[in-house]
Amino acid sequence: MAELISFEPATGAQLWRGPTGDVDAAVARARADWNGWAAQPLEYRAETMRRFANSVRAHADAFADLIARETGKPLWEARTEVDAVIGKVDISISAQHERTPRRRMEGALGARTAIRHKPHGVLAVLGPYNFPAHLPNGHIVPALLAGNAVVFKPSEKTPATGAFLVERFRDAGVPEGVIGLVQGGRDEGEALAGHPDIDGLLFTGSAAAGVSLSRQFADPPGKMLALELGGNNPLVVWDATDIHAAATMAVQSAFLSAGQRCTCARRLIVENGRHGPLLEEIGRLMERLIVGAPHDSPAPFMGPVIDNDAALHVQDAFLDLIMKGGIALRHLSRPAADKPFLTPGLIDVTDARERPDEEIFGPVLQVIRVPDFDHAVAEANATRYGLSASLIGGTPELYDRFWASTRAGVINWNRPTNGAPSNAPFGGVGMSGNHRPSAWYAADYCAYPVTSVEADQARATIGQGLRE
Numbered sequence: 257m258a259e260l261i262s263f264e265p266a267t268g269a270q271l272w273r274g275p276t277g278d279v280d281a282a283v284a285r286a287r288a289d290w291n292g293w294a295a296q297p298l299e300y301r302a303e304t305m306r307r308f309a310n311s312v313r314a315h316a317d318a319f320a321d322l323i324a325r326e327t328g329k330p331l332w333e334a335r336t337e338v339d340a341v342i343g344k345v346d347i348s349i350s351a352q353h354e355r356t357p358r359r360r361m362e363g364a365l366g367a368r369t370a371i372r373h374k375p376h377g378v379l380a381v382l383g384p385y386n387f388p389a390h391l392p393n394g395h396i397v398p399a400l401l402a403g404n405a406v407v408f409k410p411s412e413k414t415p416a417t418g419a420f421l422v423e424r425f426r427d428a429g430v431p432e433g434v435i436g437l438v439q440g441g442r443d444e445g446e447a448l449a450g451h452p453d454i455d456g457l458l459f460t461g462s463a464a465a466g467v468s469l470s471r472q473f474a475d476p477p478g479k480m481l482a483l484e485l486g487g488n489n490p491l492v493v494w495d496a497t498d499i500h501a502a503a504t505m506a507v508q509s510a511f512l513s514a515g516q517r518c519t520c521a522r523r524l525i526v527e528n529g530r531h532g533p534l535l536e537e538i539g540r541l542m543e544r545l546i547v548g549a550p551h552d553s554p555a556p557f558m559g560p561v562i563d564n565d566a567a568l569h570v571q572d573a574f575l576d577l578i579m580k581g582g583i584a585l586r587h588l589s590r591p592a593a594d595k596p597f598l599t600p601g602l603i604d605v606t607d608a609r610e611r612p613d614e615e616i617f618g619p620v621l622q623v624i625r626v627p628d629f630d631h632a633v634a635e636a637n638a639t640r641y642g643l644s645a646s647l648i649g650g651t652p653e654l655y656d657r658f659w660a661s662t663r664a665g666v667i668n669w670n671r672p673t674n675g676a677p678s679n680a681p682f683g684g685v686g687m688s689g690n691h692r693p694s695a696w697y698a699a700d701y702c703a704y705p706v707t708s709v710e711a712d713q714a715r716a717t718i719g720q721g722l723r724e
Contacts, residue, residue, distance in 0.1 A: 258416055259273060260273070260275070260276055261273055262413065262414065262415050263326070263627050264655075265562055265596050266325075266548075266559060266560055268595065271326055272326070273695035276423045276438075276441070276444055276692065277437065277444060278437045279407075282438045283451050284453070285432070285433035286405035288664060289432075290377055293404075293405060293430075294375050294403035294404070296455075298401070300633075301401050303437075304400075304429055305345045305348070305349065305428070307429060308424055311424040311436045317346075319389070319420060320335040321334070322551035323389055324551070324559075326386065326388065326414050327386070327562065327639050328549070328560040328562065329514075329558075330552075337390045340392055340678065341389050341535065343389070344394055344678060348397045348398045348585060348698065348699070349584075351698065355530045355699035355700055356373040356703055358370070358371070366713075367709055368710045370709075371708075372705075373704065373706065374403075374700065375399075375402045375645075376404055376455040376645060376703070376704065377404060377456075378404065378406075378407065378455045379399045379407070379702070380407050380454045380456070381410075381457075381459075382409050382445055383408065383410045383411055385413040385414045386517060387517075388410060388417040389417055389420075390462045393685075394403055394483070395458035396408060396585045400425075400430065400434065400435065401699070402699065406436065407436040407454070408436065408437055409439070409447060410437075410439065412440065412442075413562050419425075419437060435523050438564075452474060457479070458478050459482065460485075463486050463688070466689075468485070468659045480704075482691060482694070482701045484692075485643070485687060485689050486524070486617070486641065486643065486687075486688065487499040487520075487642070487643030487664075487688050488613055488614065488641045489519060489643055489644040489645060489664075489673045490525055490646075490662075491520075491524050491646050492633075492646070492647045493525070493526050494527060494654065495650050495654070495672070496693065498651065501648075502537075502649060503683060506521065506668075507542065507545070509673040510620075510621040511558055512674055514560060514561050514598065514618060515600070515620060516561060516617055518688075519613075520674055522620070522621070523622050523624055523635070524538075524622065525626060525635050525636060527628075528625035528634070535585060539585065539602065542586050542600055544600075545558065545600065546558075547600075548597075560595060560597040560598070561595075561617075561618050563620075564594070564595070564596050566618065567596035570598060570616060570619075571588060571598070571704065572619055574601050576590040576612070577603050577622065580608045580609050580612075582604060583604045583607075584601075585623065598622070602620065603620065604625070605622045613666070633658060633661045634662065637661070638668055639686070641684065641686050642684045642685035642687070642688070643666060643684030644665070644673040644676070644684070645662045645668070647668070648668075663686065664684060664685070665681075665682070665683045665685055676695070678695050681696050
């Protein structure tokens with residue numbers, strides 16, 4: 257059996273080592289155990305999830321420390337992720353009641369129409385590395401509440417966090433077969449996604465992987481596929497009266513989590529001729545940003561990207577933009593060649609020969625200058641993605657135009673692009689997802705509706721078409 261090793265991005269130190277998992281065994285165990293879990297009342301499963309939240313709360317400090325060390329994100333940010341894991345439980349229970357209620361309607365001749373929901377069965381969850389606890393948990397909790405069994409494969413870059421998360425479920429009394437853990441890399445992920453005995457896959461990751469999964473799941477259309485993918489997200493700043501606030505939100509949108517959020521702003525769209533003060537203020541803030549290790553003091557704004565390969569990929573993407581005619585306003589740099597720390601980069605691509613419609617998953621913000629607001633909206637929509645978009649500044653009427661004309665699943669006004677609450681649906685269109693929004697709407701893809709017409713007695717007649 258192969259072995260998997262996790263390293264701390266900030267130090268290079270080995271953090272975790274363990275064997276890769278057995279996909280067939282995990283799926284078989286889930287298939288055997290899920291009926292007993294599904295047969296339990298919803299309140300039983302809800303109470304189990306509350307115990308899970310209490311277990312996470314009791315281990316919060318250790319959990320945050322582990323997330324920070326394994327991802328490289330600042331400790332303060334890791335703590336917010338742990339809080340989100342805890343908060344997901346009550347939100348998911350409320351969403352389960354609202355999105356999948358039992359309904360009965362009276363019909364003719366004493367019949368009733370009943371609407372209820374059933375779990376799919378065994379759902380696979382593939383988790384990402386950027387939020388290795390919160391994002392898979394956002395699938396797992398609703399799936400378990402609905403009565404499914406889950407086989408979870410964390411990212412191969414954050415296996416320790418995935419194992420810690422599963423231990424909290426088991427602390428709460430979720431049976432081992434109902435929350436299975438498979439460690440591994442691409443081979444294990446492909447084996448789990450293609451396993452004939454799963455009833456669906458809940459995936460968070462890259463658009464390229466999402467396209468591949470869509471093709472794979474086209475053949476068995478009866479299996480649920482929920483895709484939460486990336487974005488080439490626009491941030492439009494227009495007629496902003498508070499330049500410092502606008503610049504602050506631009507920096508937050510682009511560089512939180514070292515740019516490793518699917519909702520991070522990738523393109524800053526500004527009015528040509530009035531962009532100078534805004535870009536100068538953004539530059540001043542960028543110079544003050546602390547890039548450092550998770551436990552540094554003073555606390556850093558952002559840590560490293562996940563590993564050296566990711567850092568090299570971001571560097572190459574920034575250089576490619578320069579080669580295509582982009583003008584670097586703040587150079588992306590790598591302070592230590594053997595560590596994946598990156599200082600954020602700002603580049604004007606207005607006159608570039610080509611603007612690749614790709615998600616650069618790191619701290620790079622591209623500036624595009626336009627002559628008027630119609631062109632700003634056109635630039636915002638000049639992407640095959642459609643996850644997040646934000647307008648900073650303007651009037652309510654201008655925001656109405658922006659909201660109506662912009663194609664995205666999350667559209668904000670005077671807020672960063674990465675401000676998405678868990679008590680609302682979260683998802684995108686285009687290459688950002690497959691119309692299976694998560695968060696508040698996750699209950700929708702974790703169960704299917706069943707319509708029943710019911711009567712206490714069988715009554716039937718054939719009124720026409722019979723011979724005398």
